[in-house]
Amino acid sequence: MPDRRRHRGPHPEDDRLFAPAVWPALREAVADLRWLLGRGYAGRSGLKLVGDRYDLVVRQRTAVGRCTCSDGESAHRENRRVGPDALAGRPLVVDGYNVLTTIEAALAGGVILPGCDGTYRDMASMHGSYRKVAETVPALELLGRVLAEHHVGETLWYLDRPVSNSGRLKTVMAEVATKHGWVWQIELVPDPDALLVETEQIIVTADSAVLDRCTAWFNLARVAVDGYVTQPQVIEMVDRG
Secondary structure (H helix, E strand, O other), rough: OOOOOOOOOOOHHHHHHHHHHHHHHHHHHHHHHHHHHHHHHHHHHHHHHHHHHOOOOOOHHHHHHOOOOOHHHHHHHOOOOHHHHEEEEEEEEHHHHHHHHHHHHHOOOOEEEOOOOEEEEEEEOOOOOOHHHHHHHHHHHHHHHHHHHHEOEEEEEEOOOOOOOOHHHHHHHHHHHHOOOOOOEEEEEHHHHHHHHOOEEEEOOHHHHHOOOOOOOHHHHHHHHHHHOOOEEEEEOOOOO
């Protein structure tokens, strides 16, 4: 069946699955999984344990897994995070789909998950194909405005070549950049992750495996959502007390 979605918004069941009444159970599940990961449990087996314990459905388990990392992983990633003051005049390398879909989801009222490592992640799923939605251009313009306000140098965007419609998105991005006079380079590559972990430049992603191996990263999605999106649907599942 063709993908006819016009928005990157919430799943029809999200109002129920992430209602305030279930936040305590979700937070306890995240805390338990965090404890298990810190003691060497594999992510899949740890998630099954806590999911079964708190009787979570698949979508809730996915959210818990996306939120959670061990304390050691969180500290390791924090040591590599740079703030906005480090961006002026410097190039930035962006995991295109990773950050774009999060901003699209935030603009459309989709669930946004703050992780243990401070990143924002979404619940969108592309399944190997990207479809432009109503929020695509506004999301690109929002990201571009944030980058411009922090005086970033050239921005290099990596898009996954195997994802269908990447070429069309590249064209849209180039048009947005030209319209605003932003210095963007957009490349279709077989595996953005491999390039992101190899570069010595500051990168943008919320991909856990990349954050664990990169040189330096900037939390662009969180800065954009917190500072520029009106009333985002941020579901805090991490107990930060």
